[in-house]
Amino acid sequence: MARSLSFSLISSFLRPFPTPTSELPANLRSFFTVNPSLSREKITLKSATFSSVQSCRISTSALMASGTTPPGLLTKGDSELLVFDSEEELSNSLAKYTADLSKKFCLERGAFTVVLSGGSLVKSLRKLVETPYGDSIDWGKWHIFWVDERVVPKDHPDSNYKLVFDGFLSKVQIPASQVYAINDSLSAEGAADDYESCLKHLVNEGVLLLSPATGFPKFDLMLLGMGPDGHIASLFPGHSLLTENERWVTFINNSPKPPPKRITFTFPVINSSAYVALVATGAGKADVVHRAFGSKNSSSVLLPVQMVKLDNGTLTWFTDKAAASKL
Template identity: 35%
Template sequence: MANKLPRVFSYPKVDTLSSSIGTYILRLQDTALQRHGHPKFRVAISGGSLLDVLVRDPKALLLNPNTKWPQWEIFFADERAVPLDHSDSNYLQLKRTILDRIPSGYRHGKPTVYPIDDTLLEAGDERGVTQEIADAYEQTLVRCFAAKDSVKVPVFDLILLGVGPDGHTAALFPGHELLREDSAWVAAMEDAPKLPPRRITLTLPVLTHANHVVFVATGEGKRDVLKKVFEVPEEGLPCSWVNRQAGGDRVAWFVDDKAIEGVQGFVKGVL
């Protein structure tokens, strides 16, 4: 477990936050592409307000000529067990927020995206379908990252996560049994405490082994949970677990001033 305090980059406005997080991500992109023997930047991303923040300043990342979209491989840190064209789908949100907004013929093209196999939903609502989706998505990771018997966990270049007011991140919720999962890469959930209840999620071992983890939190509604993450780390919230176990230079938080006001227990980051 890392001992260093995480870095927090805070900004008075979300527009400025968006510009800075774009700069930060592109630095990670360039480092990863230089490090790899193959030209891929592998990113796992959550849905929610995180995606809206990423594109608030479209010139920072979305339409930045330095964003090498064709070399990006985008996976999902969590996904809802719904069709890809359903309003609850994280894939659909990514498509509308980012993929559809990269102009056709744009010189850098578009990223490779790995959604869930929603054809498995055709079996209906019977219990077990969500597990099939999780198993299939884990096999996607196996094919992309290597044979599972030779790789303990897939190591993403970057995982982008949001933070719920209850401290959940991805589809890992406080007190849920999936927090104890230590062998599967992708887990199924039938009983999420918020709708929709059926989801899949990357597990804690995968989240905490990424080369870099970036949390995004905005608004005064996140202030209480950030106090618990930074000032009372023994709280055991899912986002606190990731924050502590990945820790140090591998974790960065991008927040607005409203979310972090009055919170202590971190190192202020400077780009």
């Protein structure tokens, strides 16, 4: 039977840890002990349940939405997994994580470049428009991109632009000129070329930075969903697009997930990001979460989600109990 440990990371802002570290299992004890810098202001989660925690590497940077990296826990290409008791709690924490990164990047460089996927992610972002974030975020400095888009008119029910507009953009004050939708009058190939040109223009304008290490654009934050087959963006298992290493944006005319015509960022762009939050909820994602984080990996063939290996950034998985149930 899977061992389950529930503990409250912080139930109020009055105390740093409700549970003495001596009462935690050894692996979590050392996790907290080596991070004396954890402060009550920086920990954002109300509670989390980790099943079979040996399978997961959990570091404080995922819990500290300000992005401060504690010493000795993160390495290049490392990733972190958070498991929440409910999607509601996940949504609260995702909002805090995003708001804190917004504050950091707006202060550091006066802009915040945010890339969104479609799917259930957009619903999980709902708390971001609510108090206290909705009123305090500097929306005027946000720049919104799509990691993938279905090549359909913007008012089509399949459009990721429409999904994000209805669920998020229509509720906040991001200037329309800073919302980069595809040109839906073009073919998939034309729309990908056009979007890549748009990104290059934004690099010239200084809105978008280039990764000095890879030469690909370095977005501040990507908020990505994941399919039950392990796809991210419109990068599907076994597809030739997985190995694209020159283009920034490419296209697919035969997507296994409808609709068939899409554009998508490529792996070099995704992996050049400063921060990636991978949001996976529900039992339908449990097999893939297990494959990515479980102690036994039966296949040498990597699923697309396993190919997210950031060159110099922080990858955090936000999951709920159902998605983590096979760990």
